[in-house]
Amino acid sequence: MGSNFEFVKQPVLRQNLDEAFNHMLTLLPFLESAAYNEVAKSAFRKTIIIYNASIIEALLFHVLDCHFSDDDVKQFYESWEFKAKCLLHEVDASHKIVAGDLKKIPSRLGKEKLNLKQITDFLKAKGILKDDLLKKIDEIRELRNDQHIGPHTKVKTYSKSDLENAFSVANEVKNFSSNNCP
Numbered sequence: 001m002g003s004n005f006e007f008v009k010q011p012v013l014r015q016n017l018d019e020a021f022n023h024m025l026t027l028l029p030f031l032e033s034a035a036y037n038e039v040a041k042s043a044f045r046k047t048i049i050i051y052n053a054s055i056i057e058a059l060l061f062h063v064l065d066c067h068f069s070d071d072d073v074k075q076f077y078e079s080w081e082f083k084a085k086c087l088l089h090e091v092d093a094s095h096k097i098v099a100g101d102l103k104k105i106p107s108r109l110g111k112e113k114l115n116l117k118q119i120t121d122f123l124k125a126k127g128i129l130k131d132d133l134l135k136k137i138d139e140i141r142e143l144r145n146d147q148h149i150g151p152h153t154k155v156k157t158y159s160k161s162d163l164e165n166a167f168s169v170a171n172e173v174k175n176f177s178s179n180n181c182p
Helices: 011-032 038-067 070-076 116-125 131-145 160-180
Strands: 079-092 095-105
Touching (some): 038 160, 131 160
């Protein structure tokens, strides 16, 4: 059987994408089985949504990797630190004029360390990812982040609608990735 991600030329990434996709396909029949109650089916949907988000993240990483170097990412995430501040003049309680030592802090964050939020922020800042798709991706990212059960004040359930949305967004991102990575 051929890959569902033939446009991804990096073989390890393509294999990981295919394995995640195949795992989701393996779980889908459990959602229609009478052998499982709604709580179990919600757990299956949760797992599939997590895999969907991983596929979305990998496809967006693929786009980032096609267009940008590790140095581009490091430069984007570098920061400045203001040290040795010296008050020159106090205009009022909320306005001060100061001097100091401004130092560039290099980023230790390379491409391989980026999470989904950082990838989408980077691609949006570079003008590649537009707001409409970003909003949809963020919805799936939030669904995936709901896997962290500690801070919940109620038991989270995952609906058919959540799952359908995750597949829809993953399909949009797949098309986006195949169209934006030569």
